[in-house]
Amino acid sequence: MTTAEHTDHKIFYGWWVVVTAGIGSFMSYGPIIAFTFGVFIKPLSEEFGWSRTDISLGFSLSLFMLSGMAPIVGRLVDRFGARKVIIPSVFVFGSGVTSLAFLSASLWHFYAVYVLLGIVSVGAATLPYLTVVSQWFDKQRRLALESVYEVLE
Numbered sequence: 001m002t003t004a005e006h007t008d009h010k011i012f013y014g015w016w017v018v019v020t021a022g023i024g025s026f027m028s029y030g031p032i033i034a035f036t037f038g039v040f041i042k043p044l045s046e047e048f049g050w051s052r053t054d055i056s057l058g059f060s061l062s063l064f065m066l067s068g069m070a071p072i073v074g075r076l077v078d079r080f081g082a083r084k085v086i087i088p089s090v091f092v093f094g095s096g097v098t099s100l101a102f103l104s105a106s107l108w109h110f111y112a113v114y115v116l117l118g119i120v121s122v123g124a125a126t127l128p129y130l131t132v133v134s135q136w137f138d139k140q141r142r143l144a145l146e147s148v149y150e151v152l153e
Helices: 013-026 029-034 037-048 052-080 082-102 107-124 126-136 141-152
Strands: none
Touching: 013 029, 013 126, 013 141, 029 052, 029 082, 029 107, 037 052, 037 107, 052 082, 052 107, 052 126, 082 107, 082 126, 107 126, 126 141
């Protein structure tokens, strides 16, 4: 077999980056916290005796922190690289979500966890992942970025 006849059909490594970014985006704030929050309002209210307003304030604080941290995380990704932002953010975000299983009846504990989730969630969400995907692609960048967003729809 000559060199012209032999073709190597390995998948471009950038597509593995897209798959990883999709999985990371699927395990971020939006799908885990935002899309499921309404399901937990009634059980939290019944378990701890908190009002729906009190519980919703925790979610609002989280979103406020998330929106405030987006520009800061963007700068951190530009300065230090996405990996150095994603890894600690995913670890702290996962720890924060896990700590929800150990909530006390104190409302400040709930607020503290949700504020923490809002602060670190930007580093574990699509912003750093899309930066990495953009760096891997030139010709098919649009398709690659859309593929990451398809996971969230």
